[in-house]
Amino acid sequence: MRPHWTEKTDAMAGRISQMQRVLVASDFDGTLSELVDQPKSASLHPNARVALLKLSDLQPRVQLAFLSGRSLHDLKTRLPAVSDMAALAGNHGLEICGGGLNFNHPAGLETRSALDALSLQLNRICRQIAGVELEDKGLSLTLHYRRISSRDLILFERRISQLWLAENIGRHSGKMVVEFRPRVDWNKGHALRLIIHHFGIPPDSVYYLGDDQTDEDAFSEIAGQGHAVHVGNANGLSRAALNAHDPEDAAKFLQWLAERLTEGQGSFHR
Numbered sequence: 001m002r003p004h005w006t007e008k009t010d011a012m013a014g015r016i017s018q019m020q021r022v023l024v025a026s027d028f029d030g031t032l033s034e035l036v037d038q039p040k041s042a043s044l045h046p047n048a049r050v051a052l053l054k055l056s057d058l059q060p061r062v063q064l065a066f067l068s069g070r071s072l073h074d075l076k077t078r079l080p081a082v083s084d085m086a087a088l089a090g091n092h093g094l095e096i097c098g099g100g101l102n103f104n105h106p107a108g109l110e111t112r113s114a115l116d117a118l119s120l121q122l123n124r125i126c127r128q129i130a131g132v133e134l135e136d137k138g139l140s141l142t143l144h145y146r147r148i149s150s151r152d153l154i155l156f157e158r159r160i161s162q163l164w165l166a167e168n169i170g171r172h173s174g175k176m177v178v179e180f181r182p183r184v185d186w187n188k189g190h191a192l193r194l195i196i197h198h199f200g201i202p203p204d205s206v207y208y209l210g211d212d213q214t215d216e217d218a219f220s221e222i223a224g225q226g227h228a229v230h231v232g233n234a235n236g237l238s239r240a241a242l243n244a245h246d247p248e249d250a251a252k253f254l255q256w257l258a259e260r261l262t263e264g265q266g267s268f269h270r
């Protein structure tokens with residue numbers, strides 16, 4: 001079982017004061033916000049907001065990055081103030097901006113017409129099965145089915161398996177969501193690598209928090225060097241070395257990190 005982050009604070013604290021530059025990167029849904037039935041109503045956990053504002057104050061020594069399956073615009077609106085100088089990666093890294101970065105994966109434009117055709121099929125599913133909602137995120141499409149009744153689940157799964165998908169569109173399952181996005185070798189791990197490289201942060205000074213399957217690519221990217229924190233059930237398979245129980249616990253970790261970095265700030269300037 002993965003150790004809870006508090007079991008490793010002694011080992012981490014010693015290293016933090018030595019770190020000259022730090023990247024704190026995080027997923028949003030289920031990591032910085034509680035999972036909710038309506039994705040539109042997800043909001044930043046108030047304790048995470050306090051911790052992230054403290055970390056923002058430590059810029060430029062501390063850089064912040066947020067990587068999400070949400071569109072860039074959607075992600076930004078959910079991180080008021082804390083995202084001002086941060087790098088934001090939307091659509092699992094297909095679009096990245098902020099912190100001096102401006103990146104758009106070319107596959108985004110190439111697949112839009114295929115996504116338009118697919119959305120006609122997905123809208124039909126939404127009309128036929130209650131509790132299924134389609135979100136168009138520009139570069140990808142997401143079906144949310146958190147509110148589906150259990151008796152409709154088999155029908156939903158059958159309809160998903162019967163979809164006709166263009167060759168350049170891939171299907172991905174997450175927590176009560178099915179996502180359709182360009183079939184490219186590009187994920188949160190690649191996006192994190194690009195952000196780390198852009199800020200010039202040593203890999204052992206990178207923290208990444210996430211809760212879902214798509215975060216595993218980011219965990220792998222920093223495995224053995226950086227500090228990966230899986231948020232949620234500690235028994236679940238994950239490449240992250242550390243665990244936080246839930247978004248509230250993840251906020252406590254960020255708070256702890258902000259305090260250690262604030263202490264280290266004095267020695268950094270001396």
Ligand SMILES: [Mg+2]
Binds near residue numbers: 027211212
């Ligand atoms: Mg998540």
